[in-house]
Amino acid sequence: MLQHGIIHQTSCVDTPPQNGVAERKNRHLLETARALLFQMNVPKQFWADAVSTSCFLINRMPSSVLDGKTPYQCLFPNKELFPIPPKIFGCTCFVRNVNPHRTKLDPKSLKCIFLGYSRVQKGYRCFCPSTGRYLVSIDVSFHENTPWSSSKTDIHEDNDEILIYTVTIPETTPSVTIPNVPIPDPRPPVHLVYTRRHKAPDHHPPVTPVITYPNTSPASISCPEPVPASSDLVSTSDLDLPIALRKGTRSCTHPISSFVSYSQLSSASCSFIASIDSISVPKSVKEALSHPEWRHAMVEEMNALDLNGTWDLVDLPTGKKSIGCKWVFAVKVNPDGSVARLKARLVAKGYAQTYGVDYSDTFSPVAKLTSVRLLISLAATHGWHLHQLDIKNAFLHGDLQEEVYIEQPPGFVAQGEYGKVCQLRKSLYGLKQSPRAWFGKFSQSIERFGMIKGQSDHSVFYRQTKAGITLLVVYVDDIVITGSDNAGILALKNFLHSQFQTKDLGSLKYFLGIEVTRSKKGILLSQRKYVLDLLAETGKLGAKPSTTPMVPNVQLTQEGTPFEDPERYRRLVGKLNYLAVTRPDIAYSVSVVSQYMSSPTIDHWAAVEHILCYLKGAPGRGIVYQNHDHMRIECFADADWAGSKDDRRSTSGYCVFVGGNLVSWKSKKQNVVSRSSAESEYRAMAQSACEIIWISHLLTELGLKTSMPAKLWCDNQAAIHIANNPVFHERTKHIEVDCHFIREKIQKGLISTGYVKTGEQLGDLFTKALNGIRVEYLCNKLGMINIYAPT
Numbered sequence: 001m002l003q004h005g006i007i008h009q010t011s012c013v014d015t016p017p018q019n020g021v022a023e024r025k026n027r028h029l030l031e032t033a034r035a036l037l038f039q040m041n042v043p044k045q046f047w048a049d050a051v052s053t054s055c056f057l058i059n060r061m062p063s064s065v066l067d068g069k070t071p072y073q074c075l076f077p078n079k080e081l082f083p084i085p086p087k088i089f090g091c092t093c094f095v096r097n098v099n100p101h102r103t104k105l106d107p108k109s110l111k112c113i114f115l116g117y118s119r120v121q122k123g124y125r126c127f128c129p130s131t132g133r134y135l136v137s138i139d140v141s142f143h144e145n146t147p148w149s150s151s152k153t154d155i156h157e158d159n160d161e162i163l164i165y166t167v168t169i170p171e172t173t174p175s176v177t178i179p180n181v182p183i184p185d186p187r188p189p190v191h192l193v194y195t196r197r198h199k200a201p202d203h204h205p206p207v208t209p210v211i212t213y214p215n216t217s218p219a220s221i222s223c224p225e226p227v228p229a230s231s232d233l234v235s236t237s238d239l240d241l242p243i244a245l246r247k248g249t250r251s252c253t254h255p256i257s258s259f260v261s262y263s264q265l266s267s268a269s270c271s272f273i274a275s276i277d278s279i280s281v282p283k284s285v286k287e288a289l290s291h292p293e294w295r296h297a298m299v300e301e302m303n304a305l306d307l308n309g310t311w312d313l314v315d316l317p318t319g320k321k322s323i324g325c326k327w328v329f330a331v332k333v334n335p336d337g338s339v340a341r342l343k344a345r346l347v348a349k350g351y352a353q354t355y356g357v358d359y360s361d362t363f364s365p366v367a368k369l370t371s372v373r374l375l376i377s378l379a380a381t382h383g384w385h386l387h388q389l390d391i392k393n394a395f396l397h398g399d400l401q402e403e404v405y406i407e408q409p410p411g412f413v414a415q416g417e418y419g420k421v422c423q424l425r426k427s428l429y430g431l432k433q434s435p436r437a438w439f440g441k442f443s444q445s446i447e448r449f450g451m452i453k454g455q456s457d458h459s460v461f462y463r464q465t466k467a468g469i470t471l472l473v474v475y476v477d478d479i480v481i482t483g484s485d486n487a488g489i490l491a492l493k494n495f496l497h498s499q500f501q502t503k504d505l506g507s508l509k510y511f512l513g514i515e516v517t518r519s520k521k522g523i524l525l526s527q528r529k530y531v532l533d534l535l536a537e538t539g540k541l542g543a544k545p546s547t548t549p550m551v552p553n554v555q556l557t558q559e560g561t562p563f564e565d566p567e568r569y570r571r572l573v574g575k576l577n578y579l580a581v582t583r584p585d586i587a588y589s590v591s592v593v594s595q596y597m598s599s600p601t602i603d604h605w606a607a608v609e610h611i612l613c614y615l616k617g618a619p620g621r622g623i624v625y626q627n628h629d630h631m632r633i634e635c636f637a638d639a640d641w642a643g644s645k646d647d648r649r650s651t652s653g654y655c656v657f658v659g660g661n662l663v664s665w666k667s668k669k670q671n672v673v674s675r676s677s678a679e680s681e682y683r684a685m686a687q688s689a690c691e692i693i694w695i696s697h698l699l700t701e702l703g704l705k706t707s708m709p710a711k712l713w714c715d716n717q718a719a720i721h722i723a724n725n726p727v728f729h730e731r732t733k734h735i736e737v738d739c740h741f742i743r744e745k746i747q748k749g750l751i752s753t754g755y756v757k758t759g760e761q762l763g764d765l766f767t768k769a770l771n772g773i774r775v776e777y778l779c780n781k782l783g784m785i786n787i788y789a790p791t
Contacts, residue, residue, distance in 0.1 A: 029054050040090030040147040046115055049125065053089050053116035083122045084138065087114055092146040095126050096139035109141065113148040279339060281329045285411040288329060288344065297344035298327065301393075302412055304501075305346065308396045311406070311422035313414060322405040322421045323352040325430070333529075334510070348406050348430035359402055364435035367459035367475045369512075369581050370664045373525070373623075374695065375460075375473055376508075376516070377661040378704065379482045380523045380625035386508035386516070387481040387489060391442075392501040394477030398427035398437025435476070442474065445499045449492060456698040463488065464703050471702065480508055514582055515622075517787065525582045526622025528788060531615050534575055538612055545617030546610055547772030549589040554769065556592060557645050560601030569600040572608055579615075582622050584655065584665045585779050586611055588766050591651070591667040595644075620788030621779070628660030631699075633710035635692050636756065638763025639670075639684040641677040649673055650680035653766025654688035655782065656695060658706070662782050664691055667766035678718035679735065684763075685714055685723055689742045689751055696750065709749050713756040720753050 011018035032054035033047060042050065059071045060081050066074055072081060087093075094109040102108075112126035112135065123136040282288035289295050305311070316322055328347045332340040353359050379386050391397075404424045408414065427434040443453060446461055451472060454460035461472040468484030470492060479496075481489055496502050508516045517524040535541045563569055576590045589611050596604045637654040644651070649672070655665040666687075674680035692710045699706050714720055723742050745751045764770060765778040 028058065032058060036089040040088065041149040042090040042113070042115075042147075043149065046113075046127070049115035049127075050089065056117055057086075084117070084124065087124065087142050088144040089114060089116065090147060092143045092148050093124070093126055094141045094143075095124075095128070095135050095137045098137075110135070112140075114140075114142065279331050279342070281331065285327055288327065289411055293342050294329065294344060297329075297342045298411070301344050301346055302409065304393045305396065308393065308426055310396055310426045310428060311424050313408075313417050313420045314405075314423045315419075316405060316421045320403070320405055322407050324349040325406050325409060325428075327410060328429075345429055346409050348404075348428045350430045350432045350434075353404075353432055357402075359404075359431065359433045362432045362436055364439045365458040367473045368457055370691075370695070371457045371460050371698070372473055372475070372480065372511070373625075373663045374658060374698065375471055375480065375482055376523055376525065377625045377658055377663050378471070380661065381627050381631070381659045382484065383627065384482045384484060385486070385489075386518075386523075387493070388505040388508045388511060389479040389481065389493065389496060390503045390505055391477040391479065391496075392503060394442075394500070395427050395429045395431075395434045395438045397500055398434055398439075398441050400424055400427055400431075400433070400437060402433065404431065438476075442500075446472070446496070449495045451492075454698065454701055456694060456701055460698070460702075462702050469703060475512060478511060480511060512581075513578070522624045522626035524622050524624045524785070524787060526620055527579055527582050528620035528622075530579060531619035534572075534579070535612060535616055535619065538572065538609075540609070540612045540616055543613050543616050546613040547617065548770065548775055549586045549611050549614040550592065550607060550769040551610060552769045552771050554607075555643070555645050556596065556604060556607060558596065558599070558601075560603045563600040563602055563605045566598075566600055569605060569608065570597050573597060576608070576611060583615075584623070584662065584782055585621070585765060585775060585784060586614070587665055588651070588653065588667040588768065589614075591669070595669065618786045621784055621786040623662055624783050624785050625661045626783075630707065631659045631705065632707040633658055633692060633696060634713065635688045635710065636713045636762040637681070637684045637688040638715065638761055638767045639674075639677070639680040640767040641674060641680045643768065644669060647673070650683070651767045652680075652684035652687050653763045654684065654691065655762055655766065656688070656691055658695060658699070660783075664695065665766060666691070676718075678716055678722065681714060681716035681719035682722050682735070685712060685719060685753070686740075686742050688712060689745055692751060693745065709746075709752040712751050712753050713761070714753060715756050715758045715761040717755060720755060723753055 016023040029051055033050035036042065036050045036053060037044065037047065062068045062070055070081065072079075091114050093112050093114045095112050097106065097108055097110050099106075110128045110130065112128045114124060115127050115134075116125045117123075118125055118136045121136055123138045124140050126135050126137070126140060127133075128135055282291065282294055287294075288298060325346055325348045328345045330343045330345070332343050334340045350359075376386065378384065405421045406424060406428070407421055408417070414420070424431075427437040447453065449463075451461040451463050451470070454462065457473075459474050461474070463470045463485075465485060465488060467488060468486075470481070470483040470485050470488045472479060472481050472492070481492060483489060493502075493504060497504075507518070510516065513527060513530050515524075515526050515528060517526070532541075535543075573590065573593050576586065577594060580587045580590050589607070593604055593607050593611070634657045635654055637652070639653070640651045642648045642650055650670045651667060652670055653665075653667045655662055657663070668687075670680065670683055674683060689712065692712065696706060696708070696710060724746060742751065746753065758764075762778055762781055765775070765782070770778070
């Protein structure tokens with residue numbers, strides 16, 4: 001707001017006169033609401049409906065400030081004041097029963113209590129205690145002289161009992177479900193405790209609400225109010241079912257049903273609410289051109305294409321074909337979630353290309369995320385500064401070797417050149433060969449500066465001089481530079497700026513969705529914004545946090561009721577898989593749920609939701625990299641023997657530390673069935689040895705000395721003996737030869753094995769579901785902390 005000259009001012013504590021107008025209106029609303037409640041002895045649980053009705057009536061009462069007019073008349077002079085006749089709040093009424101499953105012997109009306117007026121329909125809002133649901137209808141018979149409760153003592157009110165309710169969506173029309181209002185009973189009230197969740201019945205077909213809204217600004221959109229509904233409930237796996245009645249816990253007893261909270265909404269509705277708060281991305285070129293900021297982004301992209309000399313307008317040669325192109329729009333955000341800029345990009349429809357005609361080789365390397373974490377760990381250990389660069393329109397710099405024609409960009413057809421096509425001279429986003437062309441161009445340019453391409457990871461470049469070392473890692477168009485040669489780093493930046501259109505982003509803060517925070521204690525990698533966006537999308541911002549990423553002793557299988565939306569399951573698991581880049585504590589859980597992508601069940605979806613609840617507990621948790629004054633390589637390898645009930649395969653897990661900092665980890669099911677726990681542990685040691693050798697090769701190539709041999713810790717004595725001794729007997733002769741290479745590495749002195757007690761085995765976190773205390777202990781050992789306040 002400061003950028004727009006807006007200052008946020010607040011009143012002093014406990015000084016309502018400083019905000020007198022609003023405070024006086026609040027008093028007016030509450031006084032009217034109390035009168036409505038007391039007049040007909042309405043239970044206090046319905047205070048929200050009383051306040052809403054008070055607002056409805058006040059807006060339709062004459063005001064001396066408005067010269068005797070009502071506020072509603074001033075806003076809507078051409079609309080009638082009361083579209084439906086007003087009734088006495090809290091009176092008894094009978095609403096027509098529109099349940100399609102009603103038989104001829106069922107009552108034709110439901111006894112309800114009148115609680116106000118609908119904001120979006122011409123109908124009365126009534127609550128039916130027998131079904132525990134709100135109904136909106138115009139077919140209502142009122143008994144205005146008959147209050148629902150004869151006296152206040154008829155309603156049992158207990159301040160220690162908290163009712164938390166939810167919204168369910170029926171087959172016909174939506175409605176809101178809350179617990180039944182207690183019926184007068186001479187017996188003392190009894191506190192009931194229900195199970196936390198109830199399984200949705202199978203006989204109801206799932207219903208997904210579809211909400212449409214006009215093309216307006218997000219601030220002008222409000223949630224629609226439920227419409228009349230039948231008495232049948234439909235439960236789906238997407239709905240948050242009622243939570244247990246609790247004692248001694250303070251919470252909101254009855255949120256306003258019209259202004260629903262996250263706990264009341266289905267996951268699909270929560271996703272819609274989350275999308276309202278964000279900037280709308282255009283669905284078509286016409287829509288984008290009608291928006292000034294998006295139009296500016298498109299013009300900026302066209303200027304970049306023209307400046308780069310991306311194409312020439314020509315007539316399509318005979319025998320050649322052109323491929324189409326389209327606009328892709330995205331909102332670029334800052335680490336704090338604020339909008340950085342609107343991005344429009346012209347993309348070729350590469351799926352229409354033909355191999356051997358307009359493209360050939362397509363492979364292009366990208367940096368391993370382990371390499372990125374390793375460079376950050378080196379920077380923390382040696383106190384190096386981390387720099388970040390961004391290459392604007394990176395793919396446009398690549399030189400094409402093939403003859404490629406595309407259609408003119410939609411909305412930007414050259415005047416007088418209609419019918420011509422664009423012959424590409426440079427690569428374009430969307431072409432199959434564009435990543436390879438760009439990386440080849442970048443490699444050639446940076447090698448001219450003197451940087452050497454790494455053989456262990458082709459996306460890592462390095463240069464050794466007398467002044468020190470310069471390291472660079474590139475992930476498509478995002479570049480991170482670090483090292484001890486500050487002058488060399490500055491010269492490298494200037495060189496890149498002379499070769500490409502670069503943007504110096506300063507210190508590394510946000511890379512590939514990873515938030516990088518530096519302090520005196522070290523460097524923290526986290527994905528807090530990514531987690532919060534994920535929780536908002538799935539409607540889990542208000543969920544109760546869990547202490548474990550997966551319920552212990554619960555094993556998932558392929559059998560079960562199929563989940564109704566497999567695509568949603570795959571999309572969410574894919575996002576969790578990327579989140580595991582900085583969250584090793586969920587690596588095992590995500591690995592397990594990833595095994596059921598083809599045919600997920602309701603149990604699998606529940607496991608995914610449990611991971612989200614665990615993330616809700618500490619969304620800002622991440623890995624901290626510090627200076628531990630050594631450069632030892634240590635690895636903890638573990639296996640869960642025959643842990644999968646489906647095929648009885650084991651799960652391997654390992655975590656690798658360099659200089660005391662966690663740089664690599666993995667949780668993966670083994671390819672074959674192991675006949676013993678020692679065999680499964682031995683296979684896990686072989687897999688972790690591969691990672692150790694690769695990391696040691698990369699460090700040696702960069703000219704960085706490490707303490708050798710690398711230490712490989714295991715909690716299985718038999719597996720350690722097999723690795724250290726050339727034993728071939730009935731239990732080991734069938735093991736693949738590639739697994740035995742660990743013996744060679746031990747003999748060469750590259751790796752040494754050691755025994756670790758099961759209680760100190762850090763690999764446990766990657767092979768099995770653990771209890772909350774154990775998870776917290778291992779997270780601390782891995783160097784995971786949370787510097788953010790609880791959400």
